[in-house]
Amino acid sequence: MTEIQNSIETDALVIGGGIAGLQAAIDLANMGLRVTVIERQPSIGGKMIGLSKVFPTLDCCSCICTPRMAEAKHHPNITTMTYAEVQHVHRDDSGFLVEVLKKPRYVDEDKCTGCRLCEYACTTEVPHEFEGGLGARKAIYIPFANAVPQVALLDLDNCLLCGRCAKACPTGAIDFLQDPKTIVFRAGAIIVATGYEMLPHNFKENYGAGPLRNVLTALQVERLLAPHGPYGRVLRPSDGRVPQSIGYVQCVGSRDLSRGVAYCSRVCCMYAIKQAMLLSGALPLAEITIYYMDIRAFGKGYEQFYQNAKAMGIQFVKAKVAKIREDEEENPVVRIELLDEDGRVEERQHDMVVLSLGLVPGWNPREAGLGAPSEDGFLRCGHVLSSPTQTAEEGVFVAGCAGGPKDIPDSVVQAGAAALEAAAYLRARGWASAARDGHHRKAALISGD
Ligand SMILES: Cc1cc2nc3c(=O)[nH]c(=O)nc-3n(C[C@H](O)[C@H](O)[C@H](O)COP(=O)(O)OP(=O)(O)OC[C@H]3O[C@@H](n4cnc5c(N)ncnc54)[C@H](O)[C@@H]3O)c2cc1C
Secondary structure: OOEEEEEEEEEEEEEOOOHHHHHHHHHHHHOOOOEEEEOOOOOOOOOHHHOOEEOOOOEEHHHHHHHHHHHHHHOOOEEEEOOEEEEEEEEEOOEEEEEEEEOOOOEOOOOOOOOOHHHHHOOOEEEOHHHOOOOEEEOEEOOOOOOOOOOOEEOHHHOOOOOHHHHHOOOOOEOOOOOOEEEEEEEEEEEEOOOEEEOOOOOOHHHOEOOEOOEEEHHHHHHHHOOOOOOOOOOOOOOOOOOOEEEEEEEEOOOEHHHOEOOOOOOHHHHHHHHHHHHHHHOOOOEEEEEEOOOOOOOOOHHHHHHHHHHOOOEEEEEEEEEEEEOOOOOEEEEEEEOOOOOEEEEEEOOEEEEEEOEEEOOOHHHHOOOOOOOOOOOOEEEOOOEEEEEOOOOEEEOHHHHOOOOHHHHHHHHHHHHHHHHHHHHHOOOOOOOOOOHHHHHHHHHOO
């Protein structure tokens, strides 16, 4: 049964706790505004916290993202609420009433100390979503090493109800009877930072992803490359062998009118080049080939990054991939049409193939009554040139990939702009001071994060 609690006032409500949402929240909070961040996953950080290193600087991703997560969590003007989803947004004379569903973790967030004794006591292992299914997690677990908050989560669907976790917990935090709660926020402005999802692994049936174990998505390869990833090194999933030949297939589901996706996903060329460079560092003897239609290296320093990859020996082959099959040793074999050689068709065998899948919106705002998205499904902007973060709905702003595919620098820049536009909007409406009192005391009561 869903239980309704009192409404909580906040100046701005940010939907999505990825890098864009966190940046917008921190910028607003530093302007003295009270911000609430709603994140549907059990930790903030979004996709960025799962990446290995970032183009174009090849900085360690965790080293940049984790401090941002900690800053948002500990900022006196920010309340983060994880494992929560926005259900409905209603508008009234003074702003927005936002209904948020707080999903049960079956762990009391105020009592859990993140000690992991429950996790060590649990005997059930299932594929770990954070590792792209390549590693295992327990039925009760801390989402990942640097998750924020460090609070366990019990996956009731896979729990044997053996009670070992409850016995191991030193603070009595396990609560099998927790219910979902609906919490209502009153906010003056909303920033939508709901990011993206990758197209599903098996988006193109003729590419065999899913059934072919050595055909991976680029997000899975990010985990293979991460120092604390599922295997601790780069190994191919079917037999744990070190791959010596890796092929990348570009534009899988982007610019593909046969599947109805017309747009370019903007980050795939650069992340494939980045991963190829990192793989050739991790596996110096490996041959890495990128099958592409065009390389779009449009950001600052990106063309040089591409040229560096070529100088390192990464092969760029202008080709369309028609099909991927598997030979008897589970090696993926790609059938390609060579675009620079009059469309000659040939087959090439690799130890592992990576699909550069396109990006699609992380959330449809219509689900919450926030208006229709644009034709490509991403949030619609009111004035792309004069007010690029203001959406078609007054008081609702967009940041990061919620408005369309973007890299991290562009997401962070847009988040800063959204924060400024939202702050100006609130001040123009005389909102800012009205919501202050009691925000944090009440938010702390329901969040526990
Ligand atoms: C394989 C790969 C590698 C990449 N490598 C790089 C790189 O090296 N350098 C670079 O600059 N960029 C890279 N990118 C792009 C980068 O991931 C994005 O630019 C960045 O993550 C965008 O951040 P965001 O906050 O907009 O979205 P996300 O990271 O998607 O965050 C959105 C957040 O919103 C939450 N959310 C969604 N809907 C709801 C809802 N209804 N309620 C509450 N919460 C919700 C999600 O759970 C998520 O946490 C890469 C992308 C991919 C796919």
